[in-house]
Amino acid sequence: MASVAATAATTNYYKVSTEPDAWVSNDGGVWSAQTAVGDAVAATMVDANGVPTNTVVLNTSFDNLQFAGLNVAASQNLALVHEALHTGTQLNEFQLAAKLGLGTFDNTLEGLKAASLSISLYLRYDCPPGQ
Numbered sequence: 001m002a003s004v005a006a007t008a009a010t011t012n013y014y015k016v017s018t019e020p021d022a023w024v025s026n027d028g029g030v031w032s033a034q035t036a037v038g039d040a041v042a043a044t045m046v047d048a049n050g051v052p053t054n055t056v057v058l059n060t061s062f063d064n065l066q067f068a069g070l071n072v073a074a075s076q077n078l079a080l081v082h083e084a085l086h087t088g089t090q091l092n093e094f095q096l097a098a099k100l101g102l103g104t105f106d107n108t109l110e111g112l113k114a115a116s117l118s119i120s121l122y123l124r125y126d127c128p129p130g131q
């Protein structure tokens, strides 16, 4: 976890709500932060090979995020930890879910969203072992 924390301390964060015109590299191209994050609350940008980089985009929905019964601050912290796991390990959604023992997910957009949600729920409920 030390490397995850060290990486998080040097992560470049972009907030769509305060930097709507920011441009970020993602998936081999350059996009507006809004386009790059899509409809996700937050997203770690990836390189052309799909490997997580050290850039995170926070969507407007991050500003008032309330996740699974948590207040805004706790929800935002959870989202930041989630992204820090990507930047710190360079594992994508599917790889990170598998590493945490959350199973495998279909390689589709729906599968990606399900893997992401499972990671956030895992963090939300204090990282239960043996899932």
Ligand SMILES: [Zn+2]
Binding pocket: 082, 083, 086, 093, 116, 119
């Ligand atoms: Zn994720």
